[in-house]
Amino acid sequence: MTQKQEQLSKNQQIVLSIIEKAKGPLKAYSILYNVQKKGIKAPLQVYRALEKLIEIGKIHKIESKNAFIVCKNSDCEISKATAFSICEKCEVVDEVSNVKLSNYLSKFNDKKGMKFKRFNLEFFGLCKRCKIK
Amino acid sequence: MTQKQEQLSKNQQIVLSIIEKAKGPLKAYSILYNVQKKGIKAPLQVYRALEKLIEIGKIHKIESKNAFIVCKNSDCEISKATAFSICEKCEVVDEVSNVKLSNYLSKFNDKKGMKFKRFNLEFFGLCKRCKIK
DNA sequence: CTTAATTTGTTATAATATAACGTTTGTTAT
DNA sequence: ATAACAAACGTTATATTATAACAAATTAAG
Incomplete structure (x- = not known):
């Protein structure tokens, strides 16, 4: 049983745990307010933790919302191939985990000879709920 | 010959023309500096023009860069189905115009019964150039 | 014309993110 | 264990991106 598990630092753990508990994506400053009782005082401390957590695939950034959400794909080996569904009404966000889609996009090649390493969709x-209402 | 062409306001024209002339995506404040000689003084004037131009499909926002680029797809009837390629080194951005890709994603259906109206990839x-170097 | 809608101009401020610096902690190789 | 290095931390200041609120001017439609 190899020690493959990334060892998170204190601030990284604190930030991750807040994001894990959240029902949806959290904004950086909302995270900051939530962790101030735990000793994190400055935006940069949050942003640094976020950067690292993204890097190791624990969380993703929802670019259109400037918000951060926990990865649902078993620590996201596929964090270089992310897709999300976003409800325009209730703002609920879900990670789309679809192997076909992921394969299709990972294999997609540009006309201009560009080889893609990563995508975000x-x-x-x-x-469903908002459609009914 | 129907008057389908949207009539742009003065500020919208000014902002659009700057974005059209640019070789790549422009940031809002960079647009602002560029148009100050033309009488646009405040960020809001730029942001309002950008909002409208996006709405009518003349430009797109590159979310990961907070930057704005002119639409290349004949005034983008498909502005609800956008895809871009971004070079991580030289930062060049191109709009990906691929009918198959666009169809595939437009028809894509979520497991959770969500019907998508729009996507950004x-x-x-x-x-090519940065691969060689 | 006149009413409604859109666009404008302006000031202020909110929200998001990074620079720069020095210190502390953790890891690795001897 | 300790030197050398890398990673993470704390802190202050500031840069960057975006919107609120309000009144005036312009444009479109009946």
Whole structure:
């Protein structure tokens, strides 16, 4: 049983645990307010933790919302191939885990000879609940 | 010959023309500096023009860069289905115009019964020139 | 014309993110 | 264990991106 598990630092753990507990994406400053009782005082401390957590695939950034969400794909080996669904009404965000989609996009090649290493896809629409209402 | 062409206001024209002339995506404040000689003085004037131009499909926002680029797809009837390639080294951005890709993603359906109206896809990698270097 | 809608101009401020610096902690190789 | 290095931390200041609020001017439609 190899020690493959990344060892998170204190601030990284604190920030991650807040994001894990959240029901949806959190904004950086909302995270900051939530962790001030735990000794994290400055934006930079949050942003540094976020950067690292993204790097190791524990969380993702929802670019269209400047918000951060925990990765649902078993610590996201595929953090270089992310897709999300975003409800335009209730703002609920879900990670789309679809192997076909992921394969299709990972293999996609540009006309201009560019080879892609990574992609991020954001779908927008109405979620099931909001469609009914 | 129907008057389908949207009539742009003065500020919208000014902002659009700057973005059209640019070789790549422009940031809002860079646009602002560029148009100050033309009488646009405040960020809001730029942001309002940008908002409208996006709405009518003349430009797109590159979310990962907070920058704005002119639409290359004949005034983008498909502005609800956008895809871009972004070079991580030289930062060059291109709009990916691929009918198959666009169809595939437009038809994509979530497991959770969400019907998508719109998507934005950003590919990252090295462009042809940067691969060689 | 006149009413409604859109666009404008302006000031202020909110929200998001990074620079720069020195210190502390953790890891690795001897 | 300790030297050398890398990573993480704390702190202050500041840069960058974006919106609120309000009144005036312009444009479109009946």
